[in-house]
Amino acid sequence: MALDQITLSHFRNHAETRIEGTRQFNLLVGENGAGKTNVLEAISLFAPGRGLRRAALAEMAGSSGDGGMAIGSSLRAEADQEPVRLGSYSKAANPGRRLVRINGSETSAIALGEWLSIGWLTPAMDRLFTDSAGARRRFIDRMALALDPLHARHATRYEAALRERNRLLGDEREPEAAWLDGVEAQLAEHGAALAAGRAGLISRLMEELATLPPQPFARPALSYLAGGPIIREDLAAALRSNRAKDRAASRTLTGPHRDELGVAMEGKQAPAASCSTGEQKAMLIAIVLAHAGLAARGRPNLLLLDEVAAHLDPIRREALFERLRDSGAQVWMTGTEIGPFAAIRDEAAVWRVEDGKLTPL
Structure with missing residues (x-):
């Protein structure tokens, strides 16, 4: 187990979102623009850096708030350990400055990397080799x-x-x-x-x-x-x-x-x-x-995969899921429908995402 009890407050189109009951496989299903990738972006801010979109902090603050945003989560590396509470946020008075808390104490974003490792694969990365x-x-x-x-x-x-x-x-x-x-x-x-x-x-x-x-x-x-x-x-x-x-x-x-x-x-x-x-995509997946x-x-490891399953044939999807099972990572995946994830549906936590709101399935 890596992250659970994840909260998004005034983050893009998520006014107040809480995610509980996570598993190794976590699926976010919904139409384009519903807010699936926004959840992945929020989770990516538990790593040092600018997140998977490399967006400015001010862009992440949702219109429902005062110009600031906040993301929180509980991290449990082992089942018998007390969870570590992680927070990444900005304030309306200085929306371009990222603030980080670990167990309630202010610290630097770099310190997040000492607690967990996060990697991701997004559709924008498909052009990496020609970029x-x-x-x-x-x-x-x-x-x-x-x-x-x-x-x-x-x-x-x-x-x-x-x-x-x-x-x-x-x-x-x-x-x-x-x-x-x-x-x-x-x-x-x-x-x-x-x-x-x-x-x-x-x-x-x-x-x-x-x-x-x-x-x-x-x-x-x-x-x-x-x-x-x-x-x-x-x-x-x-x-x-x-x-x-x-x-x-x-x-x-x-x-x-x-x-x-x-x-x-x-x-x-x-x-x-x-x-x-197709070959470029296959090589990129292999590297990730x-x-x-x-x-x-x-360290606890998270892998964020945005719209990855829909572009793979059934054989490659099954090979991907099998490799992910053995990786030891907590995996978050998005898709417009549940079909491509049929092979892992019974072992996954699944949420329907609609207009910045999550409903467990």
């Missing part, structure tokens, strides 16, 4: 964060140092070497840790993918394409030697902000971007399942 390199970096970082909460701290500090270095490089006057030395020291420290986390993740994913049957899902081959040196001292040296070139470009051209995730169809050796949409297998070790 920008930045989208794939965010994909890598989210998976790395689910395994190591400190990854978020390195990513945040690296981005802050990168913005400062780019600002200095863009000044009309040449910046003082001492200022650049200090900023580049931070870039090298956190950039090396960021790159190491990404590279380690991909290595572990490849090991986990090797345990997945190649059928009915594809087995992708992953590679880490570094945007610069990944050793701290080497990255610091590269930043220092590239100052003139970076100043001419008014931006930093070396570092993990230029990393790329390489994905190919194993056996065909075809880049994912050139594969069919492999990551769920890694994330389930050591």
